[in-house]
Amino acid sequence: MEIKTMNSESMGRSNRLTILNLIRKYPGISRREIVDMTGLNPSTVTNIVFDLIERKFVQEGEKGFSDKPGKRRVSLLPSKEAATAIIAKIGIENTQIGLGYLDNFFESVYEIKTSSNFDEFFDDFGEKMHTLYKKESLRSKIMSLAISVPGIVNRNTISMEIVPHLGWSKIEMGKRIKERFRDIDIPIYLENEAKLSLMAEMYFNEEIDDFKDGIYVYVSQGVGGALLINGQIFLGASFTAGEVGHMSIYADGPKCHCGNSGCWEEYISIDTIVKKYEEINGKIEGTNFKEKFEKMISKSEKDKVAQDILNEMMHYLGVGVANLVNIINPQFVMIGGMGEKIPNAYIQTLKAEVKERALESATKDLLIMTSSMDMIQSALEGCTLMAMDEFLKEAIS
Ligand SMILES: [Zn+2]
CATH class of the missing domain: 1.10.10.10 (Winged helix-like DNA-binding domain superfamily/Winged helix DNA-binding domain)
Incomplete structure (x- = not known):
């Protein structure tokens, strides 16, 4: 033997x-x-x-x-000081750049506007990141750079394959950074924002501590997602697994930027919802879709139009979640990104819609909830965890 x-x-x-x-x-x-x-x-x-x-x-x-x-x-x-990473969350409207530490704490140091012109964005982003890298007090403590991306990334080539809402494709981020800043000789990690957010929730959210199968739906401008299967975040053959926003819910619905028609995100993304409201009731205050969506939610207490549109959003959210629940049979579905702002009363409507549509045995013990962290916190925390996990794999010998 x-x-x-x-x-x-x-x-x-x-x-x-x-x-x-x-x-x-x-x-x-x-x-x-x-x-x-x-x-x-x-x-x-x-x-x-x-x-x-x-x-x-x-x-x-x-x-x-x-x-x-x-x-x-x-x-x-x-020990907080044992390792530090530069972390960043690239958002469609704004980008945060900060520092993450071994004790899981992080701080956002800079916030910049995200220009859809990548070269313009990269000038600003690179300069802020390099300022942190060169800071005297951080010298030799910075172990890596971890970036959250609102699109599809290739971890192996350290590139952003496609960031649809900014019109970026095939950007070799790792190569670009190292070419511009020759003194940066640390590992660079890229990951999709929904996957990082799920990673952070799995780490900190006790409600899902013992769960092995789940779905994270990232509702923002566009809809992303992440699948937890058998305790691991499922990546797929070329890292696109979890892109739930491009599931067709109407075969002949409106054309999506991805080339398909009737994609889920055409019905539930926050820009769609805000535009729908503004068509009926005029402009909402706010300088971007995030602010406007929040404003619309606070209005919904009294505003019938806002209520109707949010209820319709729950209807479409329910259609898609029911599809996903039937396919994956998860223990939980977490609505994150700006979806975290949706009041509980609407989440109850969503639950009823899913129960009505999905297979009975798949919904029996299913938990549907909003995420415990907001979209910036969860992505930056996810970056910190990813950077430290990778660092320790090498450092602990
Ligand atoms: Zn699509």
Whole structure:
């Protein structure tokens, strides 16, 4: 009989990563709790934690009393300063650029207008990013650059394949950055905003902690999405999996920029909804679709036109969600992006619509909810998590 064993070096490495990731996910955790959660030997945990403190990935926090008599409980925290990443969320209207840290905290430092002229955008974006990179106080701490993209990315070639609402296609972002800024010699990661948002929710949202199958619908100008299948975000053969906005819900509906007709996003994206309202009731205050959509929601308390349009939006949202539920059979459907702003009363309408349409056994235990974070927070948090996960894979040896 062949007994497969891992060599002790790789086992030690994976235990170190497991323990550090537990301390990141549950800051304040004690050695005892790590033993209980991992089933590892207490002396192994003690040794690894000692090593992680020595290498400044972890620090000890408050000392308190444990529930065991005579034992002190020492909380363990990830060291914020151990690794920093430059993070960015490219939005259709505005772009945020900031810093993310090993303890999962992040800060947005700059907000710029997103010009649809990529060269113009890149001048501004690159300059802000490079300013952070060169900052004296951050010297040698910045490990990577992680960017959230409102479109389809190719992770391998570090390129934006298509960002439909800005008219960008085939932009080799990684190459462009390294050509312009020759001193930037850190890894660059690109990911789609819906996938990053789902990643952040999976990490922080206790409501979906134990779930393995779910759908994230990112409602913005355009509609994106991400699929959680068997505990993993499903990417597909060429990274387009989860582009739920281009599911046809009317074969002969309006032409979409993707070339198809009657795409879901033609019925539920926030620009469609705002335009529909403005056609009937005139201009809404606000300088962009995000602000106008929020304004329309606050108006909806008293404004019948806004109510009718939001109810119609729930109808179409329900049609698409029912299709997805029948195909994927998820445990949860999360409505995110600007969808996070939709009041609970309308989410109840959506739930009824889905229950009415989808297979009964698929909706029996289905949870439908809005995301716990807003669209900027979830994308920047997702960037931070992605950057730190990638960094630690290399750094923990
Ligand atoms: Zn389409």
